[in-house]
Amino acid sequence: MAMTIDPTSLAFLLAENRNQPMHVAGLQLFDPPDGASPDFAREMFEAAIAVDEVAPLFRRRPFYSIGTLGQWVWTEDKQFDIEHHVRHNALPRPGRVRELLELVSRLHGTMLARERPLWEMHLVEGLADGRMAMYTKVHHALVDGISAMRLMESTLSSDPAKRNMQLPFAARPPSRSATSPESDRRLADVPISALRTALGLTAEAAGLPAVLIRTLAKGIRNETSAVSLHAPRTMFNVNITGSRRFAAQGWPLERIRGVSKASGTTMNDVVLAMCAGAVRTYLLELNALPDTSLVSMVPVGLSSRKASSMSGEGGNAVGAVMVKLGTDLADPAERLESVHRSMKDGKAALASMTPNQIVAMSALGMAPSLVIPMLRLNGIARPPFNLIISNVPGPRAVQYFNGARLTGTYPVSVPMQGMALNITCNSYADDMEFGLTGCRRSVPHLQRLLVHLDDELAALEKAAGVG
Template sequence: MVSPIDPSSTAFLLAENRNMPMHVGGLQLFEKPEGAGPDYIRNMYLQMRDVDEISPLFLKHPHRSLRTAGQLVWRPDEQFDIDHHVRHSALPEPGRIRELLDLCSRLHSTRLAWERPLWEAHIIEGLADGRVAMYTKTHHALVDGISAMRLLQSVLSTDPDERDMPAPWGARPPAPRREPSDAERELAELPATALRTALGITAEAAGLPGALVRTLGKGLRNETSSLSLHAPRTILNQKITGSRRFAAQDWPVERLRAIGKATGTTLNDVVLAMCSGAMRTYLIELGALPEAPLVAMVPVGLNAKQSHIASADGGNAVGAVMVQLATDRPDPADRLASIHRSMVDGKEALSSMTPVQILAMSALGQAPAILGPALRMQGIVRPPYNLIISNVPGPRTTHYWNGAKMVGTYPLSIPINGMALNITCTSYDGRMMFGLTGCRRTVPHLQRLLTHLDDEVAALEKAVAA
């Protein structure tokens, strides 16, 4: 039975090409339970593969034909092959994290074929320390980063002795229905035309002009806002290739939170300041730091209107705040203070809008990023922002999958033409875990950013103590 594909998912499918795969990914690290035998990883793979029933979400693939009048629809895969989707891989010696990240980089570079359901999972052995890894990728038309995190969490347990945990793609009993919130009702009533294009600002956004005038005014004055019109050109803002490089590392949340507490800023502000300082050092090394500050697009949740909380604290990321990263400032404390002001200003701009208006403003902010590559105008149209930095909340306590302790979870995301680097973070069990995904050619020596991130944490701590 076929079903329609919603406009936003259609956009992700149609935007995809060989150089720009549109899937998100995740890398999880597990410690084997005590007493695990030599066949443990093989058995883990078989448990993941040999499921009784596959969830309908993981059985559908995109399709269009004369019968669908050329429109994209979801169609169930009548020849579903679980061995194609769930695979057992091994690392070459010496089995370091470096070899694991290289493998994930290659796996993340290839497109998912439309004739099959749009997901893959790889159980990976061969790490020298005995841990087992799982890399998964799923098309953004199926799930976004937050949904993927919730799906993973739903098959994990806080009980190390619990067994019979299903694979993420296994069918489960439907969850009890709940009444939607007012914001969800309003979002559900959006007409398809409002999401169909990047400029989907229709009569549904009535009431926007006041907020729009204020935001446009700040954008034109190059002040912080939820709309950016003044991002400088950088090496990140050019056409990309399909090859990816992935780097990952984590830091204690309390270490970052202490910086925020001492400066009156949020955890998310500190994460952005880490990225700011790291990007500044990285671009200086390459002789490519622009005089104007870099601008980051930071996804925020619909609940920002009610609570002024960014996506780091929950919610579905449908709006965006454009944050000046203050990369023109040499002092780390000054950068953090500037980023904090930028985030507060952006959240205040969104707090005066309804969810429909947030979507409309987000579409307006995204238009130059989408239209530039689409019309082959990179280098002519000025980029609205330089990179994407998002923060997805994860479990706060230790979780297990059938006795295997999850000790790390690192997100992989989507670089696009004109935006060659994506930094996504997720919090888990007291640690903030960074995943950096970039075009292998456009963003050289991506792994150096990990050292610069670590140096920036130390620099912020020194600035706070001074």
């Protein structure tokens, strides 16, 4: 039976083209359990394609015709082929992480076939250290990034002895952790869902004109708000190709926490400062650093009694803050202070708004990033911001799948036209895992950013007197 595609999901389908695939993804690395067969990956693949029943979400594909009056709808794939969606791969020798990231880069640049359900899972063997990898991509029309992460987490366990566990696509009783509450909306949902909400604001948002004036005034004065009017033109803010490059690495949360405590800043501030210093060094190497500070769009969750009263079940008000990264400052301590001040001011600005006003302001701030590519003004008009940096909380305890220990989990994000670089982080156990996704042509030598992130964390430790 056909089901109408909601406006947010439809927007992700319509926004997609060969140069801008709209799927979110994740890369997980597993240590096989003690005593596992050398064919552990093959056995896992065979078990995956032998599932008795696939969950309805993963049998759904988009469809339109005269019979649907030209409207896009979800329909069940009557010729569902599990072996199209679950695939077994092997890395070429020498089986380094480098070969794995190159494979993920190629897989991530390929669009999902619309005549089939919009997801793929790749089980990868051949790593020299004996680990197995799992790369999973799902179209943003099906789930957002947070939902995808929660769905994966729902299949894991902190019990290494647990067995008979099913992969995310297998049908099973619904779990609260497998869905994303409204308060957990991913940043990529903000521009479209916020715009949709903004069009139907209730009387609760009657104070919006005054908020709009204050927000625009702050933007004009180059102060932190939900709207940026001072982002410089950079090499990231261009038309992109469909080819992707992905780089990933993790750093101990203890090191980030140490800088946070010593400097009186938040851990998210330290993560943003790491990214700011790394991007600064990267652009300096390419002789492409603007004189003024780069601006990043950063999603912010704000605890709000008003949001709780509206939903009746608690939650967070989610908004976007345009953060000045201090890339024009040579001193790492000054960059961290700039980021901290910018985030603090941005949070304070959003805290003064109602939940609907936050959503509307986020839509206003994001609107240019949608309009500029549509009008083909990339590289001509000033960008609303230069890149996206997102930090998502993950599992606090070590996780297992049928005894295989999850040693790392890295988000693979969505670069957009005019935004060639996306940095997404998630915490896992004792580490902060960074996933850097960029246009292969527009962001050359992306992996260099990993070296710069490491150097910047060491510089921040030295500046804070720790480490």
